[in-house]
Amino acid sequence: MLPAALRKCRAGPVRCLSGMACRDSGCPVPGDREEVPGLQREEASLYVHWPYCLRRCSYCNFNKYISRSVNHVAMATCLQRETETLLRLSRVSRITSVFFGGGTPSLAPPSTIAAVLETVARHAGLQDDAEVTLEVNPTPVGVAKLEDFHQAGVNRFSIGVQSLRDEDLRILGRDHNSQHALRTLEEAQRLCPGHVSVDVIFGRPGQSVESWERELEELLLVCDDHVSLYQLTLERGTHLFKQVQSGQLSVPSEDITAHMYESARGILGKRGFLQYEVSNFARHGAVSSHNLGYWKAGQYLGVGPGAHGRFVPRGEGGVWREARTQTLEPDVWMREVQRWGHGTRRRVELIxxxxxxxxxxxxxxxxxxxxxxxxxxxxxxxxxxxxxxxxxxxxxxxxxxxxxxxxxxxxxxxxxxxxxxxxxxxxxxxxxxxxxxxxxxxxxxx
The missing domain is CATH 1.10.10 (Arc Repressor Mutant, subunit A)
Known part of the structure; x- marks a missing residue:
């Protein structure tokens, strides 16, 4: 059986700012504990969640919303304000990396990305070479904006290719085809050579080990230096889950998906990709420093609807790390940020x-x-x-x-x-x- 870690996750995982009432009756109150010396509490990474998509993929249960009339001005303003608030609350003086995920953050105006980065630079240190990643949906609209995103400060792209088989992309509910993906990869590598990651899903309906191996070999001919492999997970309540449950579609058995994973590890290794994490492979040292921060238990701030964070709220006297979750629904989140400066819905002190x-x-x-x-x-x-x-x-x-x-x-x-x-x-x-x-x-x- 493959590990659940092969399923794509978000940081991505209450309000008690000084002078503000907490909505969570179980909110822990910081005690008289001494801060542990030697831990790098002055630095953290930043995850920014863009919740909007043009359509919902058949397998997806992430916190995303389909909206044709996004208030981009309000959204940008709230992302900046919550970033500023959490930086002040954490007293972080250095942001080591930034990751814009979603949803489909490549639908955001590049000016929004630039505004968030400017806020980070203004209220905490952000080195010129800090990794700034943007998840990109490889559609014609997405590829047309890549250069603008790069100008806004993005220096790493994570491309949601998922498959090079058009029929499988339709089953997954994706709004791009294989040609769109190839064009996006080409443009992203032109702008950020050596800093482009590819996401691909295996264990798809009707997929065999042989077809998966051929597809992966094709992908490695055109991809850059980072590949993320994710096993398709049937999430309850999704359209794909219902299709499989009803017998309209069938997915490979656990034994076959395990074979797919082992085969992929071998193929990637022969192509010079070193596995550095359950789902992630890199060559020429092109690892994701942002994700390494999660895996090495670093602090991170989560900004945007449904974002998760892990940090010490030193601005209110806290000395223990807290797990924080922001309000899920974008409109409610924006109202809370406008009123309180942030939309933290839940916070749990990590004993x-x-x-x-x-x-x-x-x-x-x-x-x-x-x-x-x-x-x-x-x-x-x-x-x-x-x-x-x-x-x-x-x-x-x-x-x-x-x-x-x-x-x-x-x-x-x-x-x-x-x-x-x-x-x-x-x-x-x-x-x-x-x-x-x-x-x-x-x-x-x-």
Whole structure:
């Protein structure tokens, strides 16, 4: 079985600004905890969610809305204001990367992208070489605006190709065809050579291992230096889910999709692409620094309807990281931002055990895994050797699925493909240790 990590995720994962009432009766109140030294709380990445699309893909359950009359002026103003508010609340002095996702952010005016980046530069440090990524729907409208987006400050494009088979694109409900995708890739690489990523979905209705291998080989002839592979997931409530449930369409079995994944890993490796995460492959060092921030448990601010964030609200005296979610519905979100300066709908203080779970789950997605030094930043009282002390986890090591050595903890090549099955015993053992080590100072947050 393939790991759930192969499904595309968003950061993408309350209001208690000074002097403002919180709408969540369960909102935690910061206590008299000391801030942990040595953790880089002055820096974070930024995720900006553009919620609008022209149409909904048949498989998609992301927070997106179909609207023909977007108030672009209001949207841009609110994105800027929420960015400013969260920067002030977090007291972040340096943004390391920015990612515009959605929805379809390539439908936004380039001026909106520029305005958000200008706000970041004005209220926090944004280096000239900071990675700024824009997700692009490869339609004629999208490709026509690429140069303007580049001028606005975007230096990396993530192209949602998904497939080079027009019939499959129709089944997926995409509003582009293969020729549109190829043209978009060509233009994006002209503007940002070496900094163009391609998203592709496998396990599509009617797809075989052989047809998938041929398609991937074709894609690698025209793509740049980064590829993201995602297994098609049937999300309840989507049109595609209903089609499969009713028998109109059928998708490959788990054994076949597992074969597709393993085959793709081999093909990409032969083409010079190194796998650095469950779903992501890069050559010539073209990894996504923004996504690395998520996987390495860095702080990130989430701006826009439905965006998720993880940061310490130092501006109101907080010393523990919080998981924050912004209001989903765009019009409601805009009203809240106009009134309060932000539209945070939910906030949860991440106690040490919860933060360690994220460090473990996200870190093991990486082929390099979790170094001892990185783990100790979040858990000075619990070593990785102690975490893997139970018989079940030792058996996983003996089977060659988990590796614990002087470098740290990581999955083997075979283990990465079955990550979902490795996580439950790890998380159970972590829970056992964190319950036993709940004394102040044993576990820390950042």
């Amino acid at each position: 040490p055990a919860a933060l360690l779970e994220e460090v473990l789950v996200m870190g093991l997605r990486l082929t390099e895994g979790i170094s001892h030094q990185h783990w100790r930043r979040f858990s000075p009282g619990l070593e990785l050797e102690q975490l893997l002390g139970c018989a079940e986890l030792q058996e996983l090591q003996e089977r060659g699925l988990l590796i614990l050595d002087t470098r740290g903890l990581r999955c083997s090549w075979e283990g990465l493909a079955v990550l979902d099955s490795l996580l439950p015993p790890l998380l159970l053992e972590l829970l056992t240790h964190t319950r036993a080590r709940s004394e102040p100072g044993e576990l820390t947050t950042g």
